[in-house]
Amino acid sequence: MLSATLSQVAVRPFAHPNDLDRKRIERALKSRKRYRYVTPSVTTTIGGYRIESPCCSRNIDRDGGIVDVALLLHDADAVRWQLFRKDHKKGLWQLDSTHDRLPTALERLNADPERMFWQ
Structure with a gap:
C-alpha cells in the first residue's frame, strides 16, 4: 500500500536553474544603473540564481x-x-519583491533607486 502511494507521487524537477535563464540574467545586468564598471557574475542555486560582484564602493x-x-x-x-x-x-x-515575470524582477534589480542591491 505504501509503495503504491509513493510510486504515485509525481516528482516535478526544478525548472530553475537553467542555462538559458542564467544567460538572460547576465545579459540584462549589462543595462543596470549602478556600478557599471564591474563585472557581476551569476551563479546557480537550488531554485534560482545568485548574483555577486566585486565591491568597488x-x-x-x-x-x-x-x-x-x-x-x-x-x-x-x-x-x-x-x-x-x-x-x-x-x-x-x-x-x-515578487514578480510574475523574470524581466520585471530584473528591471527592479537594475534600476535599484534606493541602492538596496548595488551598495
Whole structure:
C-alpha cells in the first residue's frame, strides 16, 4: 500500500536553474544603473540564481572583494519570481519583491533607486 502511494507521487524537477535563464540574467545586468564598471557574475542555486560582484564602493568589503548583490528564486507553485537583497550586517537574505515575470524582477534589480542591491 505504501509503495503504491509513493510510486504515485509525481516528482516535478526544478525548472530553475537553467542555462538559458542564467544567460538572460547576465545579459540584462549589462543595462543596470549602478556600478557599471564591474563585472557581476551569476551563479546557480537550488531554485534560482545568485548574483555577486566585486565591491568597488568599499561600503561592504573594504578590500573590494566579491559580495552578494541579489538572489532570484523561482516559486514554481505560485509561478512567480522572488527577488532578495542581502542584509550584509546580519548576513541574511531579505525578500525585496515578487514578480510574475523574470524581466520585471530584473528591471527592479537594475534600476535599484534606493541602492538596496548595488551598495
